[in-house]
Amino acid sequence: MKLLHVVGARPNFPKLAPVHRAGYEAGLVQVVVHTGQHYDDGLSNGFFRDLGIAPPDVNLAVGSETHAVQTARIMERIEPVLLDKRPDWVVVYGDVNSTMAAAIVASKLGIRVAHVEAGLRSFDRTMPEEINRIVTDRLADLLLTPSRDADSQLRAEGEPDEEIEFVGNVMIDSLFYALPAARATGFREKMGVNGSAVVVTLHRPSNVDDPERMSVLANVLSEIALERQVVFPAHPRTRRRLEEAGLEMGRVRMLEPIGYLEMLDLVEHAFAVVTDSGGLQEETTVLGIPCLTVRPNTERPITITEGTNRLVPHPADLLTALRQVSRPSMAPRPEGWDGHAGERVIAALVGRS
Numbered sequence: 289m290k291l292l293h294v295v296g297a298r299p300n301f302p303k304l305a306p307v308h309r310a311g312y313e314a315g316l317v318q319v320v321v322h323t324g325q326h327y328d329d330g331l332s333n334g335f336f337r338d339l340g341i342a343p344p345d346v347n348l349a350v351g352s353e354t355h356a357v358q359t360a361r362i363m364e365r366i367e368p369v370l371l372d373k374r375p376d377w378v379v380v381y382g383d384v385n386s387t388m389a390a391a392i393v394a395s396k397l398g399i400r401v402a403h404v405e406a407g408l409r410s411f412d413r414t415m416p417e418e419i420n421r422i423v424t425d426r427l428a429d430l431l432l433t434p435s436r437d438a439d440s441q442l443r444a445e446g447e448p449d450e451e452i453e454f455v456g457n458v459m460i461d462s463l464f465y466a467l468p469a470a471r472a473t474g475f476r477e478k479m480g481v482n483g484s485a486v487v488v489t490l491h492r493p494s495n496v497d498d499p500e501r502m503s504v505l506a507n508v509l510s511e512i513a514l515e516r517q518v519v520f521p522a523h524p525r526t527r528r529r530l531e532e533a534g535l536e537m538g539r540v541r542m543l544e545p546i547g548y549l550e551m552l553d554l555v556e557h558a559f560a561v562v563t564d565s566g567g568l569q570e571e572t573t574v575l576g577i578p579c580l581t582v583r584p585n586t587e588r589p590i591t592i593t594e595g596t597n598r599l600v601p602h603p604a605d606l607l608t609a610l611r612q613v614s615r616p617s618m619a620p621r622p623e624g625w626d627g628h629a630g631e632r633v634i635a636a637l638v639g640r641s
Contacts, residue, residue, distance in 0.1 A: 289316050289317065289376045289377075289637070289638065289641050290316070290317040290318070290319070290373070290374075290375040290376050290377075291311055291316055291317070291318045291319070291375055291376070291377050291379055291637065292318075292319045292320075292321060292369075292370065292373055292375035292377070292378050292379065293307070293308060293318065293319070293320045293321065293379045293381075294321050294323065294366070294378060294379070294380050294381070294386055294387070294390040295320065295321070295322055295323070295344075295381060295386065296322065296323035296324065296325035296350075296362070296384050296385065296386030296387075297325040297384040297385075297386065298335065299381075299382050299384065299565075299566065299567050300381045300382055300384060300386070300387075301335035301336065301339060301341075301548070302335070302339060302458075302459050302462035302463070302466075302548065302567065303381040303382055303404055303405060303458045303459055303462070304320070304341065304381060305335075305339035305340065305341050305461070305462050305465070305630075306458050306461035306462055306465065306629065306630025306631075306633075307379065307404065307458060307630045307633045307634065308320065308341055308630075309340070309341075309630060310630040310631045310633065310634040311634050313634075314634050314638065316634070316638075319345045319346070319373050319375065320341070320342075320344045320345050320346070321344065321345065321346045321347075321348065321366065321369055321390075322344035322346065322347045322348070323347075323348045323350050323362045323365075323366070323385075323386040323389075323390075324347055324348050324349040324350045324351060325350060325351075325352070325358065325362075325384060325385060325386055334547040334548065335547075335548050338466060338469065338547055338548045338549045339462055339465065339466060339548065340465075346369055348361075348362060348365040348366060348369075350362050350365065355385060355416055358385050359385045359388065359389045362385060362386055362389035362390065363389045363392060363393050366389065366390055366393050367393050367397070370393060370394060370397055370399060371397065374399075375399060376399075376400065376641060377399075377400050377401070377402050377430075377637055378390055378391070378394040378399050378400070378401050378402070379401075379402045379404060379633075379637070380401060380402070380403055380404070380424060380428075381403075381404045381405060382404070382405050382566075383405070383408070383417040383418075383420045383421045383424070383566075383587075384417070384420065385416070385420060387403070387420055387424050388419070388420040388423045388424050391403070391423065391424045391427045391428060392423070392427065395427045400429040400430070401424075401427055401428045401429055401430070402428060402429065402430040402432060402633075402636075402637060403424050403425060403428035403430070403431055403432060404432045404455075404458060404633060405432070405433075405434050405458070406424075406425050406428060406431035406432055406433050406438060406442065406452075407425065407431060407433045407434075407437075407438025407439060407441045407442040407452075408421060408434070408438055408441075408566075408587040408588060409421065409422075409441055409587055410585045410586060410587040411585060412584070412585050414494070415492075415494070416493075417587075418587070421587070425442065425445070425447070428451070429451060430451060430453065430636065430637070430640060431447060431451050431452045431453070432453055432455045432633055432636060433452060433453070433454050433455065434455070434456060434457040434458070434459075434624065434629070435454075435457070435588075435590045435622060435623070435624070436454060436623065437589060437590060438454075439452055439454055453632075453636045454624060455624065455629050455632040455633050455636060456623070456624020456625055456626060456628070456629035456632060457570060457622070457624060457625045457629055458629040458630050458633065459567055459570050459571065460570065460571075460574050460625040460626070460627060460629065461627050461628065461629050461630045462548075463552065463571055463574060463575075464627040465627075466548060466549055466552055467552065467556070469549050470548075470549040470550070470552035470553040470556065471553060471556075473549050473550055473553050474553075475546070475549070475550040475553045475554065476553045476554055476557050479519065479541075479554075481517060481519055481554060481557070482517070482557075483557050483558070483559060484516055484517065484559045485516060485517035485518070485519055485554075485557075485558055485559055486512055486516050486517065486518045486519070486558065486559055486560050486561070486562060486610065487519050487520075487521075487554050487555055487558040487560075487561045487562070488509060488518060488519065488520040488521075488540070488561075488562045488563070489520075489521060489523070489561075489562075489563045489564070489565050489568060490505065490520075490522075490523070490526055490562075490563065490564050490582065491523035491525065491526055491564065491565070492564040492583070494564075494583070495564050495582055495583075495603075496523075496525060496526045496529045497529065499529075499533050501603060502529055502530065502533060502535065503533065503535060504603045504604055505582070505603045505606075506530065506533075506535040506536070506537055508603055508604060508606045508607055509537060509538075509540050509562070509606075510536070510537055510538030510539065510540060511538075511607050512606065512607055512610060513537075513538050513539035513540045513541075514538070514539065516559060516610075517541065518539070518540045518541060519540075519541045519543065519554060520537070520540050520541065520542050520543065521543040521544070521545055521546045521551065521554075522542055522543065522544070522545070523545065524545065527542070552571070555568070555571060555572065555575065555577060556575050556577070558577050559578070559613075560577065560578040560579065560580060560610055560613050561577055561578070561579045561580070562580045562582065562606060562610075563579065563580075563581060563582070564581060564582050564583050566586070566587060566588055569581055569586060569588050569591040569595070569597045570588060570591060570595075570625075572591075572595070572596055572597065573590075573591045573594070573595030573596050573597060573619075573620050573622070573625075574619055574620070574621065574625055575619055576596060576615055576616050576618070576619030576620070577596060577615070578596050578598070578613035578614065578615060579591070579595075579596055579597040579598065580598055580600045580606060580609050580610060580613070581597055581598065581599050581600065582600055582601075582603055582606070583599060583600075583601065584599065584601035585599070586599060590622050594620050594622045595620050595622070596615075596616060596619075596620065598613075
């Protein structure tokens with residue numbers, strides 16, 4: 289059986305890694321297509337090294353553009369690859385433009401599509417990712433879900449039971465796999481960061497492309513930095529927006545994008561994380577680190593009901609929210625977040641061959 293995996297942006301790579309390893313152990317033929325949505329080393333190539341994946345077989349090098357242009361480029365460039373490779377399954381991950389674009393092209397070519405991380409919804413269609421999720425799930429032949437609420441959501445949308453399979457959270461497989469290597473980096477110690485630090489990541493357009501909101505975020509993070517260390521590995525677009533607006537970050541320690549292992553070492557020893565990232569909501573849950581998500585909604589509600597996550601819709605409330613957080617005595621472990629989700633993904637694909 290031949291699998292063709294499609295990834296394109298930083299959140300996809302930790303999802304691919306455990307599935308690819310399990311596919312290798314099962315003796316499957318696998319092709320990895322990197323669409324090139326993220327193309328600098330910190331956002332892309334470093335992940336393949338850190339997670340023990342061979343370099344991609346194909347790189348479409350679409351680069352950064354508007355959603356429409358980027359999606360069109362991916363569709364145009366992936367079609368000849370699919371026609372050449374003719375896989376039994378196209379496996380897509382998460383909710384980036386590559387996910388939706390590959391699902392559309394594969395479906396039109398009559399190639400079966402499996403969606404890893406299916407069924408997640410924020411119910412906010414102003415988020416481009418929400419559109420990608422909905423379209424991908426409508427087209428996919430196999431919906432591989434990370435949590436039971438995702439199963440229920442897909443059924444409510446009319447998806448048949450035989451196309452839905454709960455496999456658990458592949459992101460957590462990668463976290464468990466990478467933790468020893470992350471600790472061995474000594475990155476946190478090199479940075480002089482102790483357990484009282486706040487780690488920040490912000491990249492969503494709803495936060496960083498709104499000058500007024502970005503100004504409030506910069507001010508409140510500067511206030512937090514008067515009380516605690518604040519470390520902010522900044523997405524390139526986030527840094528550009530800060531510079532364009534002439535915003536000062538005070539004592540906030542701004543970093544260039546860092547590798548997966550270095551980020552994991554920072555997060556595991558943080559006092560709290562401030563983010564708008566979906567993956568960090570999950571990772572902090574399993575690590576038992578308080579997470580403040582600067583959004584009015586989340587497509588991962590299990591991180592709130594069973595985890596350490598709390599939504600902070602208004603950035604001005606971050607300092608108050610941070611003063612109220614505390615670490616749980618035991619890190620939560622939702623069902624299927626056990627380090628074996630990748631194996632269950634492969635078993636589901638092989639079972640339908």
